[in-house]
């Protein structure tokens with residue numbers, strides 16, 4: 164793990180803006196010699212200039228030739244490309260893990276170079292450090308583990324967290340991504356192995372939002388696991404006990420949140436991949452007290468809503484027609500319910516609170532109606548009444564196939580975590596959709612858990628669909644020079660901007676208005692021409708640009724809603740006097756960009 168010199172954070176903050184200009188400001192270090200080479204934040208490998216080698220006691224610890232940043236970059240890319248060449252024809256998982264390892268080694272050694280190659284090659288590298296490969300990494304975490312990254316708070320640490328939090332070497336932390344490993348992507352309970360998710364999400368924060376990597380903190384809250392295979396695995400690195408439940412569980416999360424708040428009152432905590440009951444409960448419990456959000460509920464909802472509004476535009480209809488769209492959501496978990504909740508709010512805004520949207524919700528037991536026994540309170544508002552479905556010939560627990568055939572939905576959206584649940588019959592039934600451009604969103608991750616593949620969607624549902632998946636698929640060649648465009652409907656298009664906007668506004672909470680602004684910003688980012696071509700989301704190549712826009716929209720709303728308290732020298736007064744363009748510029752100026760800063764040693 165990298166270590167950060169004690170008061171370096173303050174000087175880094177000062178040089179923060181200068182980092183994005185041609186001449187980077189100096190960076191103060193409180194260590195010398197080999198300690199610097201072993202610190203990925205400061206390490207430049209062979210890139211230390213001779214004068215710096217003298218100043219920092221590095222002379223003789225490196226080969227004599229000084230290699231430029233550009234040359235180091237090219238060398239890394241060459242080794243990455245030869246790995247690609249040498250592993251051609253090997254099993255996909257083997258290749259993906261080999262790619263992850265080479266990137267991870269760089270991450271552990273030299274963060275400046277790591278984040279530069281990540282930013283410049285985000286389209287190629289996101290599938291390695293994020294979904295789908297991150298899922299494979301979590302599954303194989305015990306075997307892959309070499310060095311710790313982030314912090315681990317376990318059930319055994321009860322009563323100690325307030326002091327433990329000071330073990331983190333960085334003085335300042337802006338963004339924390341927290342998981343308890345209970346629902347990692349669509350892979351279920353992976354216990355402590357789920358730490359890969361906060362690490363991957365925070366890599367996206369650095370790459371997309373320009374959050375300074377010295378101010379991020381991935382956290383695993385290990386309260387045990389109910390995964391029997393892991394409990395029996397002699398290599399498993401987490402607590403070997405069943406998950407804590409009830410008040411015992413909540414007291415651990417409470418203690419962690421208090422500890423974070425005590426040390427870094429302005430840090431933003433993103434809850435990630437918690438099983439549904441805790442996802443909703445913790446969001447409810449903390450959202451008015453801390454600056455936090457749940458990415459699976461709220462980030463996903465915004466991304467899905469942006470895509471749903473895009474499909475209305477793709478049909479050539481006015482946005483207000485969203486209220487008339489028939490949407491079938493498959494999966495009544497934290498993500499599916501989050502989407503429906505936000506979609507309902509959008510319908511109410513467009514058509515008034517009395518509007519009656521045409522949403523159909525299914526879980527593993529089929530269509531959810533008011534007749535469902537032990538219905539989850541969060542799903543209850545979306546349960547159909549007998550009167551709403553009898554005309555359609557539907558009933559409690561109707562299968563997906565029946566629902567699609569009878570409803571003829573405009574949109575079929577999957578957040579079930581079940582690979583292949585949009586089978587051939589279901590997809591063929593979408594040909595009878597009442598929409599001129601039916602939309603299929605197979606949003607579950609990783610790839611094997613997607614409700615269908617892109618090829619299956621275009622083959623079975625027809626060429627006139629719009630398609631989106633949570634993990635990346637290649638565009639589909641439809642023949643005759645036509646291409647079926649594949650969108651990636653993933654919360655990565657929003658969470659970095661939500662975090663960035665909240666951070667720079669100094670908001671003490673994240674409001675519904677801020678989240679709605681984020682979704683609307685993403686929805687309006689695409690041009691009519693792109694939408695007509697079935698392109699609902701920006702290319703991941705432009706993720707830094709869309710994130711700046713989303714961050715600015717979130718910040719503006721925080722100011723309007725009077726929750727922005729400002730940050731550093733820029734207080735709420737200064738923020739409220741900034742123009743729209745001024746806010747966007749302010750956001751961009753505060754995005755960290757990786758370049759080697761001159762290092763200055765201070766005792």
Ligand SMILES: NC(=O)C1=CN([C@@H]2O[C@H](COP(=O)(O)OP(=O)(O)OC[C@H]3O[C@@H](n4cnc5c(N)ncnc54)[C@H](O)[C@@H]3O)[C@@H](O)[C@H]2O)C=CC1
Pocket residue numbers: 346347348349350438439458459463466493494495496497498499525526527528529578579580581584606607608609612632633634652653654655
């Ligand atoms: N693309 C994206 O940005 C995001 C994707 N996801 C993905 O969504 C999936 C679900 O996440 P959560 O809602 O948090 O999980 P969850 O475990 O809370 O909910 C899963 C839901 O799917 C239902 N389900 C299971 N089998 C089914 C079947 N055969 N047919 C219909 N419904 C079925 C369950 O009853 C449950 O309601 C995961 O795969 C996750 O990776 C989650 C967040 C963001």
Ligand SMILES: CC(=O)C(=O)O
Pocket residue numbers: 294347348349436458459607608633653654655
């Ligand atoms: C993308 C994401 O957050 C998930 O699949 O859980």
Ligand SMILES: [Mg+2]
Pocket residue numbers: 348435436458459
């Ligand atoms: Mg997630």
